[in-house]
Amino acid sequence: MKLLLLSNSSAPGREYLDHAREVIADHLTGVSELLFVPYALADHDGYTAKVAAFMDGLGIRVRGIHTADDPRAAAGEAQAVFIGGGNSFRLLKSLQERGLTEAIAHRVTEGGAPYMGSSAGTNMACPTLRTTNDMPIVQPASFDSLGLVPFQINPHYLDPDPASAHMGETREERLAQFLEENDVPVLGLREGTWLRRTGGTLELGGIAAGARLFTAGAEAVEYAPGADLSHLLTLPARFDHRTV
Amino acid sequence: MKLLLLSNSSAPGREYLDHAREVIADHLTGVSELLFVPYALADHDGYTAKVAAFMDGLGIRVRGIHTADDPRAAAGEAQAVFIGGGNSFRLLKSLQERGLTEAIAHRVTEGGAPYMGSSAGTNMACPTLRTTNDMPIVQPASFDSLGLVPFQINPHYLDPDPASAHMGETREERLAQFLEENDVPVLGLREGTWLRRTGGTLELGGIAAGARLFTAGAEAVEYAPGADLSHLLTLPARFDHRTV
Structure with missing residues (x-):
């Protein structure tokens, strides 16, 4: 299985995906056509064109899955799949309604097609969308997503701002709430970082x-780029398991 | 129907609920015992004690609904109900599992019991939890909530920070995504503000x-304290209705 999971697609002062150009080129070596999943945003054509403009620089054609007569068949024969960011709930609902969670997961795990995700697309690679930052603007039938890794990721991980007077929860507090209800490790991926499997x-x-790992009942642990996180692939994950 | 919907329960440099002491006292005039719903946090006893300490200053006893043998019966005979903040998904799931969404809504709409909510408790008063800021740490059976008002509220509404380098969506962008998928007005309640119905x-x-009203296909509108928002009670709300 080959995965590239980006925290974010846009970095300050850089064009779309440009901050990760090298690793994307390496991840997609040998791929001539990429199947792009634009469902996280409302404008599927515009989103696909943006991805195509970037991938053109790598010599890779882009096909928007929304243009396929049979999206499941398109997933089943894709050389590589990229799920872009936007709203995770809209994305997951769209995937579920088209039977694509299983189809894409199967193509990546059994067919060996490289998978790339950014932001909401990185959320999709986890067992569930339970650690998304997005607003639940629509209701998917289930929170279960592709499960390409057995732990949860929080993209755009943001450290607490001591100067803020805002009384909403910090990201760390939100993840602590997740860990009260689920005994599942969560990796907070700061912007500009990614995971490769x-x-x-x-x-x-x-x-x-780098990234910050949150585990129920333990201190959070910091990791720097280059860190080997393979142990996260073998840790147990118990959802809906009260830890407090 | 009597509602008091607070954006937040804690204000900088103030004790819990102290910033809204006067309006809470007025809202609960004549109430000697308040039924408190602590499900949004993990520590029900501790949360109830915190509310009891505040309400003691108003001469009001507090009963935690989690201590009732029959929570539905407790809701059905409550003088007044307060649903506190925390995680909206955990809260809604707990309410649904106990048959409390209908029981509380009925007590407030038909029985005339004053309802008070803060943050997640304010989300619960809307038709759905689709405009919460919270992380979906658990999966409720449905996103439908109490429906005590026919529009959506976004508590802790936060204006975009032009100085931020963070590439995640701003609150306004999140609400714009909501309005792409739902033709339903959303009132962004800034911290320190509330609604009374x-x-x-x-x-x-x-x-x-004050507050900022977002409507599909229109410019956002600002409202100052004292504004009459009664027209929001008669606007149509069409969920799962694509507007773009």
């Missing part, structure tokens, strides 16, 4: 800010 | 920052 190996990449 | 009258209260 190749078979049983998982490695953190990107900028120095 | 008395029958067919709806009024904004609290600090000068």
Whole structure:
């Protein structure tokens, strides 16, 4: 299995996906056509055109799955799949309504097609969408997503701002609530970072800010780019398991 | 129907609920015992004790609904109900599992018991939880909530921060996504503000920052404390209705 899971698609002062150009090129080596899943945004054509403009620079054609007569068949024969960011609930509902969660997961796990996700597309690679930052604007039939990794990821992970007077929960407090109800590790991927999975190996990449791992009943742990996170692929995950 | 819907329960430098002490006292005039719903947090006893300490200053006893042998019966005979903040998904799931969404809504709409909510408790007063800011840490059977008002509220509404380098969506962008999928007005209640409903009258209260109303296909509109928002009680609401 080959996964590239980006925290974010846009970085300050950079064009779309440009901050991760090298790792994307490496991940998609040998791919001539990429199947893009634009359902997280409302404008499927516009979103696909944006991805195509970036991928053109890598010599890769892009096909929007929304243009396929049979999206499941398109997933089943894709050379590689990219699910873009936007709203995770809208995305998951769209995937479920078209039978695509199973079809894409099967193509990636059994067919060996490289999978790439950014933001909501990275959420989709987890067992569930329970650690998304997005607003639940529509209701998917289930929170279960592709399950390409056995732990949860929080994209756009943001450290608490001590200067803020805002009384809403910090990201860390939100994740602590998740860990009260689920005994499942959560990796907070700061912007500019990503995960690469190749078979049983998982490695953190990107900028120095790195990632922060949250586990029920333990102190959070910091990881720097280059860290081997393969142990996360073998930890147990118990959802709906009260830990407090 | 009597509703008091607070954006937040804690304000900088103030004790729990203290920023809204006057309006709470007025809302609960004549009430000697308040039924408190602590399900949004994990520690029900601790949360109930915190509310009891505040209400003691108003001469009101507090009963935690989690201590009732029959929570539905407790809701059915409550003088007044307060649903506190925390995680909206955990709260809604707990209410649904106990048959409390209908029981509380019935007690408030038919029995005339004053309802008070803060943050997640304010989300619960809307038709759905689709405009919560919370993380979906558990999966409720449905996103449908109490429906004590016919529009959506976004508590802790936060204006975009032009200085931020964070690439996640702003609150306004999140609400714009909601309005792509639902033709339903959303009132962004800034911290320190609240709504009061008395029958067919709806009024904004609290600090000068006020509230911001988002409607599909229209410019957002600002409202200051004292504004009469009764027209929001008669606007149509069409969920799962694509507007773009």
